[in-house]
Amino acid sequence: MKLVISILIFFFNSFSKKKLSYQAIGNAYLVCESQFDKNIFDYCSYIKDGLLKELPNISRRSIFFLRVHPPILFRFVAPCYSIFVQVEHTLVKPGGRDSEGFEAGALLIPGVSSSMTYLARLSKYESMKKFDFIVEYSRINLVNIQGAAKFSNLRDKVLYLSPALYKLNSASSDARRRNFITITNFGNAEEPRRKNFLEVMRSKEIPIQNIRTWYSDVEELYARTRILVNIRQTDHHDTLEELRVLPALRSGVIVISELAPYKELIRYAEFIIWGTLDELPEIIRNVQDNYEATWNSIFGTSKFARRMNRLELCNQLTMARWAKQINCKLTSSR
Known part of the structure; x- marks a missing residue:
């Protein structure tokens, strides 16, 4: 055979x-x-x-x-x-x-x-x-x-x-290890709504970095990241990007996402920080300024591990x- x-x-x-x-x-x-x-x-x-x-x-x-x-x-x-x-x-x-x-x-x-x-x-x-x-x-x-x-x-x-994906690794918020403060990982950052969002972030002087070419060993990227921001590509395609969001959460990354329709169906929505596109810059600034407290509120209880x-x-x-x-x-x- x-x-x-x-x-x-x-x-x-x-x-x-x-x-x-x-x-x-x-x-x-x-x-x-x-x-x-x-x-x-x-x-x-x-x-x-x-x-x-x-x-x-x-x-x-x-x-x-x-x-x-x-x-x-x-x-x-x-x-x-x-x-x-x-x-x-x-x-x-x-x-x-x-x-x-x-x-x-x-x-x-x-x-x-x-x-x-x-x-x-x-x-x-x-x-x-x-x-x-x-x-x-x-x-x-x-x-x-x-x-x-x-x-x-x-x-x-x-x-x-x-x-x-990835072994559950939310045991540490170590800021020294997590040297990427806030990232997006848009494959195409020139899509108009994503491009506009990054420009707004720069105009407000809120640190953010788009990681575009890190395809292999994504687990390592998330292990080095504090905050991941999730923005949909267009105004018409509304499925939440779970292939990005859930692996990041499992790696101890704070996920801040644009509001997604029917997010209650995903069973872990309560561990994501949600906001409209216009609200996100100030939400991100607040989380950056209060990183440890925010991290502990999401990952510091047994409920998160049980759900994962x-x-x-x-x-x-x-x-x-x-x-x-x-x-x-x-x-x-x-």
């Missing part, structure tokens, strides 16, 4: 830009890209680690493909299951960039007509629907998508895994249920 898979991957890699590798765990084999995209590397690695922990529980020989649709020849070797990783912002107002042609979702747009909903924007839907399972990082996305009739065929495929541990446990239970579902499929296919 190993030899056959090795040969198939060799031939695949010979004719494809996307290079694959595999690991054998018990009865199962996990095939994935040799190198994940840099901007989602940590989340994909987290999912991969979760899969590797569950694969010893798979009862029969089978092959799992992470972010890869199984090439046809693999299906002659063993049952194959493919897993898509959904990392897009799907909560988009009508008229927003790249929103044309998408159906209404389930969530109402706050502050406008009582009947106007966000769109459920799944730009990779045609590819996604071919996969057996879909990993979703955002409960806000999930609730919105599940209300769209067009995407009803995805409902039984979705695995919600919060990005509880609960998120991890929920992810583990999701993966355990997934493995049980796979075993049922394998049993019924005999």
